[in-house]
Amino acid sequence: MLYLSQLLGTPVEDAQGTRVGKIIDVITTVGTRFTASTTPPSSQPFPSLQASQSSSTSSISTPRPILVVEGHDDQHWSAPVEQVEWHGATLRLRAPVGQLAAYTASASPQEVSLAREVLDKQVIDIEHKKAVRVNDVCFSEDWQIRGIDNSTLGLVRRLAPSWLLGARSKRAPTTLIPWERIELIGEETAEDEQGEQGEAAESHPAHSARQQSGQLAELRPADIADIVHQLTPGQGARLIEGLDNETAADTLEEIDTDRQGHILESIHPERAADILAAMEPDEAADLLARLPDERAQELLRRMTPEESEDVQELLEYEEDTAGGLMTTSCVAITSTKSVAEALEELRRSVREHDMHATYIYCIADEASEDYRLLGSVSIWDLLVADPAQPLTELMETDLVTVAPDADPQDVAEIMAKYNLLAVPVVSEGRILEGVVTVDDALDVLLPNERRRRPTRMY
DSSP: OOHHHTHHHHOEEEEEOOOOEEEEEEEEETTOOOOOBOSSOOSSSSSOOOOTOOOOOOSSSOOOOOEEEEEESSEEEEEEEGGGGEEETTEEEEEOOSSSSEOOOOOOOOEEEEIIIITEEEETTTTTTEEOOOSSEEEEETEEEEEEEEEEHHHHHHHSSSHGGGGTTTTTOOOEEGGEEEEEEEOOHHHHHHHHHHGGGOOOOOOOOOOOSGGGGSSSSHHHHHHTTTHHHHHHHHHHHTTHHHHHHHHHHOOOHHHHHHHHTOOOOHHHHHHHHHSSSHHHHHHHTTTTTHHHHHHHHOOOHHHHHHHHHHHOOTTTSSHHOOBBBOOOEETBBBBBHHHHHHHHHHHHOOOOEEEEESSSOSSSOOEEEEEEEEEHHHHHSSSTBBGGGOOOOOOBBBEEETOOHHHHHHHTTTTTTEEEEEEETTEEEEEEHHHHHHHHSGGGOOOOOOOOOO
């Protein structure tokens, strides 16, 4: 095995054996996934370079890392691993130094510096759904990255001389986490640290979010939220930025309320507005209410009028009221329509707005600016009813409702008493303002330290 900690500082010689510099970094690309080589172990102090791209591996051919060589005059060169070979404990160039390209750190989110961005940093262990610290990076004999070592031995290997550790210094640790099963976290910048201390977010420049392999987005939002809680707000922001809008929104909804604001302030405003637009209106309103007014207004301006309308309406209500707890995401339809029309409206809401309603609310007139509530029908009743039957024959008119200024604790107790999955919030004249859903009611009943968002039921 070859480890990054052993490689850094390794002397580099030209073809004539004259020292020209040393290794200071290894560069790879995001998404480069390697597996262990089947090449027999070498008897040299370090593994021999297998220059051929046809080395037997259990994965398809992938780009090899680039070695960064620092010369005597602070010059930096890019040395492809095919251009070097081991000569004892020294790397010797196969080509003249003059043929090496100058190295300049790239701002590309695809390029990864193993020394600066991986070693001693936290990464995500996808299999175990947690953040781990990288104590070393392990290469196979043909320079493919096998994985990261987060064991105590990885630390000892860097502190103790190899002769003291003997064969253990080159042995692959049993705790090696395969490179293909980790996700990198974007670098935390000085601006992130300012954001955590409450600095104005509009002063933050645009960030290049770390491109992800897609494996993180395959986890449940609650699992991603658990990982985010193990990171600083700045790191959590970089991780969320790398997700698609829907996954980022679902994850942000699962994060503790105090941390949500810090994370959102660490995300560039344009990206933050996109994520807010993908959130449930009540969740977005709750989050914006915790931000400084200037920041909240900026994010609302960056959202389209259609996206921000419901959120701005909810912001008018006090947080500790039913109005502040409710969502405007509900299906309301004129009571004279048929079951078939109601089911089609339900399907459209799911397709276009990802709205998973449990009840259809029957109103006097959809064209009216104010929705006067007449009754409700559960989707279970709709599924077994005659498609031609009008909603007026099915709807329940003796509804349990709450006022917009009702206390959230009272709302939660009412829902528990009557076994409701949602309760409509109505103002004077039975005007439907929104609904309080069971997940938000449950959040009210839980003690503060346990107020984590459960998976949404609808």
